[in-house]
Amino acid sequence: MNLILLGPPAAGKGTQAQWILRDFDVVHVSTGDMLRKAIADGTELGKLAKPLLDAGKLVPDEIVNGIIQEWLKAADPGKGIVFDGFPRTVAQAKALDEMMAAVGRRIDTVLSIQVTEATVVERIGGRWSCPKDGAVYHATNRPPRETGKCDRCGEALIQRDDDKPEKIVERYRQYLEKTMPLADYYASKGCLLTLDGTRDAQVVYDELNAALKAI
Numbered sequence: 001m002n003l004i005l006l007g008p009p010a011a012g013k014g015t016q017a018q019w020i021l022r023d024f025d026v027v028h029v030s031t032g033d034m035l036r037k038a039i040a041d042g043t044e045l046g047k048l049a050k051p052l053l054d055a056g057k058l059v060p061d062e063i064v065n066g067i068i069q070e071w072l073k074a075a076d077p078g079k080g081i082v083f084d085g086f087p088r089t090v091a092q093a094k095a096l097d098e099m100m101a102a103v104g105r106r107i108d109t110v111l112s113i114q115v116t117e118a119t120v121v122e123r124i125g126g127r128w129s130c131p132k133d134g135a136v137y138h139a140t141n142r143p144p145r146e147t148g149k150c151d152r153c154g155e156a157l158i159q160r161d162d163d164k165p166e167k168i169v170e171r172y173r174q175y176l177e178k179t180m181p182l183a184d185y186y187a188s189k190g191c192l193l194t195l196d197g198t199r200d201a202q203v204v205y206d207e208l209n210a211a212l213k214a215i
């Protein structure tokens with residue numbers, strides 16, 4: 001089972017991905033996580049990507065396509081895949097179709113999680129994460145036990161550069177302009193499932209889980 005999680009920042013893709021990983025025999029791949037790791041490691045890719053991530057802009061298609069192509073070659077063929085944050089443009093989606101075909105796979109379902117701009121701003125604006133272990137908190141929805149400190153390792157929490165309020169609006173704009181057209185692309189292939197992501201994450205997951213089990 002190969003899936004794509006589609007949705008604007010803060011639609012809850014990361015949470016849904018974790019639960020899918022818990023319940024299905026799949027591995028998770030996030031181009032955002034890979035790019036942040038490249039930046040933290042100070043690689044050439046990281047140096048190129050950093051200003052784009054900081055500005056809330058997309059990294060060029062050829063670069064993310066290359067990252068996914070390499071990753072796919074090494075992926076365990078016995079397990080399904082959850083793509084999170086990729087593809088983000090129609091050009092990336094077309095490249096993914098070709099890359100998947102080349103390794104004898106195909107995308108089965110695209111889960112499009114829809115939220116409003118107001119929800120995105122409210123959710124991201126309060127998001128804090130641990131720079132050490134990646135744990136994510138929210139000022140009102142999921143506060144850490146001790147303000148400003150990671151529950152798991154005690155590290156001081158930070159607000160991701162691209163989660164700062166002035167960047168959120170740009171990330172959402174990029175989503176509307178470049179990623180939203182993917183819904184039509186996959187709808188025309190008959191594999192799009194749209195979910196209302198403004199609801200509680202568990203409610204969204206129950207619907208998603210039932211749909212995946214029915215495949």
Ligand code: AMP
Nearest residue numbers: 031032052053057058059064085086088
């Ligand atoms: P994410 O964690 O998925 O929200 O990604 C964070 C940032 O990484 C995005 O705002 C983009 O700058 C960059 N990025 C991640 N995935 C892609 C992609 N598929 N195409 C272009 N840029 C990406």
